[in-house]
Amino acid sequence: FIEDKHVKLIAEWVKKGGVLLLFANDTGHAELKGINQLASKFGIHFNDQARNMVKGKDYPSGAVNIAAGNEVFPNEKKVYLKEIATLSVKSPAKPLVVEGKDIVIATAKYGKGTVFAVGDPWLYNEYMDDRKIPAEVYENYKAAEDLVKWAIKQCPIKK
Numbered sequence: 001f002i003e004d005k006h007v008k009l010i011a012e013w014v015k016k017g018g019v020l021l022l023f024a025n026d027t028g029h030a031e032l033k034g035i036n037q038l039a040s041k042f043g044i045h046f047n048d049q050a051r052n053m054v055k056g057k058d059y060p061s062g063a064v065n066i067a068a069g070n071e072v073f074p075n076e077k078k079v080y081l082k083e084i085a086t087l088s089v090k091s092p093a094k095p096l097v098v099e100g101k102d103i104v105i106a107t108a109k110y111g112k113g114t115v116f117a118v119g120d121p122w123l124y125n126e127y128m129d130d131r132k133i134p135a136e137v138y139e140n141y142k143a144a145e146d147l148v149k150w151a152i153k154q155c156p157i158k159k
Helices: 004-015 034-039 139-153
Strands: 019-023 044-051 062-066 079-081 086-089 092-098 102-110 115-119
Touching: 004 019, 004 034, 004 102, 004 115, 019 034, 019 139, 034 044, 034 102, 044 102, 062 092, 079 102, 079 139, 086 092, 086 115, 092 115
Parallel strands: 019 115
Antiparallel strands: 044 086, 062 079, 086 102, 092 102, 102 115
């Protein structure tokens, strides 16, 4: 479980230039109280509200559309996220991906560092390698590549 001492240490690390990727989950599959202690330092809150509750193989109910011009996902139009916690944000955080009225992904600048938050473990096995979802419809693999490229760009370069 995340404790106050962890929050303090991680926040200090981010402030000095660390890049933190927070992958939570919906309330039934994650300990949101602790992760919210940490996320709140950056203006992010994982809501106790599940979204994209996919039943069986109803994959379209897990679709999340990516708007053109997205700074993290410039090459993707649609990804698949199942059973996610929505987000609330306040400064310094800002929404990155919004679906309807729900914030699905957010980012925050904190000191010299950066935080990325999504309410789903999201980038894992069967949703990345075409075993469950059709790659021609959902671009999770390409999104993972772009997320890594973006995260690397956020790292301060020491000379």
